[in-house]
Amino acid sequence: MARLILHIGAHKTATTFLQRCFFLNRNLLEQHGVYYPDIGPNPAHHILTTPWIGNNEIPPAFYGNAGPYGVWERLIADYASRDGTVFLSGEPFSRLQPQRVDMAALAARLSPFEDVRIIYTARRQTELIQAIWLQKMKAKLAGDLGEFLNHACTRFLATGVPVEHGLIYDHVLTGFSPRQVTILDYEHIRHAPGGVLQTFLDLIGVGLKAEQMSRVGARGANISPDPLGMYVYSRIAPNERPDKGELARIVAALKELHSARSTIYTREDYARICRVFAPLNTRFEARVRMHQPDFAMAPEQAEPTFTWRDDLSISDWSRVAAAANPGG
Numbered sequence: 001m002a003r004l005i006l007h008i009g010a011h012k013t014a015t016t017f018l019q020r021c022f023f024l025n026r027n028l029l030e031q032h033g034v035y036y037p038d039i040g041p042n043p044a045h046h047i048l049t050t051p052w053i054g055n056n057e058i059p060p061a062f063y064g065n066a067g068p069y070g071v072w073e074r075l076i077a078d079y080a081s082r083d084g085t086v087f088l089s090g091e092p093f094s095r096l097q098p099q100r101v102d103m104a105a106l107a108a109r110l111s112p113f114e115d116v117r118i119i120y121t122a123r124r125q126t127e128l129i130q131a132i133w134l135q136k137m138k139a140k141l142a143g144d145l146g147e148f149l150n151h152a153c154t155r156f157l158a159t160g161v162p163v164e165h166g167l168i169y170d171h172v173l174t175g176f177s178p179r180q181v182t183i184l185d186y187e188h189i190r191h192a193p194g195g196v197l198q199t200f201l202d203l204i205g206v207g208l209k210a211e212q213m214s215r216v217g218a219r220g221a222n223i224s225p226d227p228l229g230m231y232v233y234s235r236i237a238p239n240e241r242p243d244k245g246e247l248a249r250i251v252a253a254l255k256e257l258h259s260a261r262s263t264i265y266t267r268e269d270y271a272r273i274c275r276v277f278a279p280l281n282t283r284f285e286a287r288v289r290m291h292q293p294d295f296a297m298a299p300e301q302a303e304p305t306f307t308w309r310d311d312l313s314i315s316d317w318s319r320v321a322a323a324a325n326p327g328g
Helices: 015-024 026-031 067-079 103-109 125-138 145-154 165-172 186-190 195-204 227-236 244-257 267-289 314-324
Strands: 003-007 085-089 115-122 181-185
Touching: 003 195, 015 026, 015 085, 015 195, 115 165, 115 186, 125 145, 125 227, 125 267, 145 267, 165 181, 165 267, 181 186, 186 195, 227 244, 227 314, 244 314
Parallel strands: 003 085, 003 115, 115 181
Antiparallel strands: none
């Protein structure tokens, strides 16, 4: 029987990069006893959450007569009896609102596999909250930034994605035991030898090095746009999806005015996030260490060097607006 590793996010922790890289290297991985199923409609396995989380982007005909549960039935029939390791990856498994995966039902569905492990990557909240807002802004789904930040700091959710890692840990443990759950820290694994990809190859137990894998390009990694540039664009053109050319001109103008890397936050926004989440992260870290003694979350930067949102003067806004639309 196969063992199964299910990677459930978090969002914005190199998930898209990993999914596309594993999908691109399916044949090489299979030669080493690792299966990354191609079940569509994209390189990730988001479709496996549809018995619990609705997805209007997937037409009913895609599932076949058996519906969303039929995808699971085919997956188990095709892979559970094999020798080796099945690797699945989908961030919606870690969503909590407005719908969530029933973890006890998921554990029952995975019972035909010999062993099941859940992997979740935690990211410090100043980065995670910003990255989620930027991702949602690409589709004009983030809404007002102030409301978004307040919701994250009071409800611990960013458009349904938990940003307090203890919440998703609690949820996963409704179906799985702590020994089945491995928590990673994004800051540590991104700077580890071979980076995020090598970390996952080692966890899976495949004897491959990251450099042996065909790599996706930068476009395939879903890298976040410049934070302050996106914020400025959202204020200049609040009802439009980002235009790449206009956004690039805004970013270039900002770089001429302020050379430091940028953030969507004011200094007080950043300080508030640190105040709210530092004790929660300490508690989460202690819980995880009961089963992973070496686990540690990277602390927030005490005095980061950013171009903050409140660094922009009225003159800066005028210059950037002119650069965004030079013919206007």
